[in-house]
Amino acid sequence: MLVYVLAVVVFGLDQLVKYIVRTTMAVNQMIPIWPHVLVLDYIQNPGAAWGMLGHARYFLILVALIVIGAVVYVQSKYRPKIGYQIGLGLVLGGALGNLMDRIVYGKVTDFIYFQIINFPVFNLADSAITIGVILILLLSLRSGQNRPNGPSQDTQ
Template identity: 40%
Template sequence: MFHSRKAYYFFGFLCTVLGFVLDRITKILATGLLGKPDIILIPGVLQFHYLENTGAAFSLLNGQFTFFFITTPILCIVILFLLSKLPYDNRRYFPLWLIGFLMLAGALGNLYDRIAYRYVIDFIYFSLINFPVFNVADIYVTCGLIVFVFLYIFFYKENELEVFYRKKEQ
């Protein structure tokens, strides 16, 4: 896949930065353009609704800034550690590589909001099912987890995931 570990990390860095920048751009646009009333994209289904979220999805841990401030960097380090275990020269691991770096971008995007504003900017609302308001970073993390579970169950064999817990060969 990649010819060197350096190239692997460079492309991972680019993927993370691009994901982070896209998240920031959408949040800046949401902050500047959204207000009252909401912008209805598909009546009764999808709209843009500006929300300053001090918790997590479904208003869990509302107002727990310290919890998120501590756990998010730890989760980012865990993601980076797991990504460092993946072989950089094997295409079969590319899906894990991609979702890992996108999840990292999502975590960093929401961490940035928490540090800069003490809340996360959410703005995408599925009114059809009254789904909690979310943002692009949330899409990265949620889709990344769903794809990871799918890959874990249906794509990778057990021995292929040993890369996460065996020691690196020197």
């Protein structure tokens, strides 16, 4: 249940902030939040991360649907522990947020730009997906440390 509640919260926040950006800023308008460090930079991204796969709208919709299906499957089949549920909820909410943009607008609304490191412009959905995947990977690596590696070689 936590997966779906978190996904709805992430989706709602993502769509609310994107709506505010779309209705109060012009495309390519930049508003410094912390000059030379953090800027609101409204762009419409037809591709994936870093503009890759530009204009591959239907492929990216398919990928999002596969990710959403995988999250729902893992949640229903395995009933993961809370940490994994948080990660899955972040991924699900982010995937739904960007999927909505692709279906409705044909492009994803991006607006967060770390100018200090010239990091590509992204959005809350992208952040949620990234944090969710990192959390799942860290939990998986941590749980793998508790497993034995097989028979000990010290018995010779």
